[in-house]
Amino acid sequence: MGLPDSEMPRRQYLRGLVATGGAAALAACLEVPGSGTDVPQGDPGSRPARQHAWNDALPTDEDGNVRRPNHHALLALDLTTEPDRAASERVESAFRSLERAYAHDVAGLLFTVSYTPAYFETVGAESPVPDPEPLTSVEGEIALDGFHALVHLASDDPAVVLEAEQALLGGASEPNGVQMAADLAAVFERADPRRTGFVGSGLPVEQAEERGVDLPDELPDEAPFLMGFRSGLRESQAPEERVTIQQGPYAGGTTTHVESLSLNLRQWFEQNDQQLRIAEILSPHHAEDDVGETGEELGTSTGVFPDIADRTAADASTRGIVGHAQKTARAREDGTPLLLRRDINTLDGDRPGVHFLAHQREIADYVRARQAMAGEDLDGVGQRLNNGLLQYIFVRRRGNFVTPPRDLRALPGTDA
Numbered sequence: 001m002g003l004p005d006s007e008m009p010r011r012q013y014l015r016g017l018v019a020t021g022g023a024a025a026l027a028a029c030l031e032v033p034g035s036g037t038d039v040p041q042g043d044p045g046s047r048p049a050r051q052h053a054w055n056d057a058l059p060t061d062e063d064g065n066v067r068r069p070n071h072h073a074l075l076a077l078d079l080t081t082e083p084d085r086a087a088s089e090r091v092e093s094a095f096r097s098l099e100r101a102y103a104h105d106v107a108g109l110l111f112t113v114s115y116t117p118a119y120f121e122t123v124g125a126e127s128p129v130p131d132p133e134p135l136t137s138v139e140g141e142i143a144l145d146g147f148h149a150l151v152h153l154a155s156d157d158p159a160v161v162l163e164a165e166q167a168l169l170g171g172a173s174e175p176n177g178v179q180m181a182a183d184l185a186a187v188f189e190r191a192d193p194r195r196t197g198f199v200g201s202g203l204p205v206e207q208a209e210e211r212g213v214d215l216p217d218e219l220p221d222e223a224p225f226l227m228g229f230r231s232g233l234r235e236s237q238a239p240e241e242r243v244t245i246q247q248g249p250y251a252g253g254t255t256t257h258v259e260s261l262s263l264n265l266r267q268w269f270e271q272n273d274q275q276l277r278i279a280e281i282l283s284p285h286h287a288e289d290d291v292g293e294t295g296e297e298l299g300t301s302t303g304v305f306p307d308i309a310d311r312t313a314a315d316a317s318t319r320g321i322v323g324h325a326q327k328t329a330r331a332r333e334d335g336t337p338l339l340l341r342r343d344i345n346t347l348d349g350d351r352p353g354v355h356f357l358a359h360q361r362e363i364a365d366y367v368r369a370r371q372a373m374a375g376e377d378l379d380g381v382g383q384r385l386n387n388g389l390l391q392y393i394f395v396r397r398r399g400n401f402v403t404p405p406r407d408l409r410a411l412p413g414t415d416a
């Protein structure tokens with residue numbers, strides 16, 4: 001892989017390399033001036049005890065909403081060895097090395113390490129999370145994550161995501177100038193699928209252009225998400241405390257659900273006008289003037305809770321249409337959302353999609369929110385038609401994970 005030709009701006013070329021992955025992509029990335037340089041190193045002693053405690057390290061937008069890192073990889077792993085004390089120490093040492101290499105910051109690296117029920121079965125321990133299963137009647141045959149562990153790597157610098165992935169798998173011994181004391185290669189091997197994604201103003205259009213993926217012209221150039229509207233407003237996100245496990249062996253950790261979706265953007269953009277898109281993503285009570293082109297007028301709240309959420313069933317039967325945000329807000333508990341959503345746009349396989357990654361205290365919270373979103377209780381709308389986003393999104397895969405507190409992240413559930 002060589003450097004980009006002069007037609008393609010270097011910055012854009014660099015960003016697309018996360019999706020390519022591997023040693024060649026990393027080498028090409030590091031050849032690009034400005035990439036992978038001035039990346040702050042870190043101190044494991046200053047990282048929080050909760051792996052999912054990212055908010056303090058994330059910047060906020062002009063309205064005060066927490067913004068996600070720009071570039072992501074979801075690395076699937078399978079055990080290759082019987083876990084013992086030496087394996088556990090090795091795994092912990094690899095993660096500590098990454099923490100020394102990169103600051104706990106979007107300019108450095110944010111990451112979590114999570115485990116599936118299949119992992120717990122393999123090590124002979126009881127799984128704290130249930131097996132994944134289809135959650136709604138329209139899903140049909142979907143793939144279910146049966147690999148053992150998932151590492152979510154995130155940074156504003158694409159070179160950091162690629163380099164950290166290589167370092168964990170034994171392909172880069174000195175990430176950001178820091179010697180890896182160990183890597184995962186003797187304990188884990190890469191499993192399928194390798195998933196990547198991005199979030200940020202302008203990135204969907206830029207990434208699609210770079211990779212030759214054709215997106216509808218109606219998607220605004222500056223949109224942060226592929227469906228055009230911003231998401232993750234402060235008031236509709238669960239606080240980190242609300243998604244933290246309170247009791248039991250994994251107290252201080254969280255659970256993670258990853259739902260991979262493909263998107264029919266042609267239908268979303270070409271069959272609908274902006275007012276209809278707003279009705280379907282928020283509610284039929286929202287007007288273009290209150291929302292703006294990409295949701296920029298919303299500030300920190302969609303305003304659906306409580307009244308517009310309470311009107312969901314009535315809107316279905318009298319107006320024949322309900323919005324995604326109003327429906328899902330019905331799942332709040334005492335006014336607080338149950339999910340901390342850290343979903344990412346993806347063009348994996350050169351097709352538009354979303355890897356919908358959410359943290360919640362227990363998987364049952366995800367199920368509750370997802371069933372509120374499915375709206376199977378509503379009369380007057382179809383299973384998909386006029387039912388929020390359901391006509392445009394298609395579930396392909398699900399996985400359930402426990403994300404232990406940081407001091408238990410290396411091979412939990414073993415005596416090691």
Ligand code: HEM
Nearest residue numbers: 227229230231232233236325328329337339354356369370
């Ligand atoms: C392509 C897929 C999706 C898109 C584009 C999308 C977009 C949005 C948008 C624009 C909002 C309102 C703004 C905000 O985030 O603060 C929202 C809210 C929300 N979404 Fe989604 N979403 C998607 C999938 C999902 C899925 C799969 C779930 C799983 C249950 C979900 C759960 C929620 C929840 C819980 C809220 C907040 C509701 C409240 O205010 O309490 N979304 N989403």
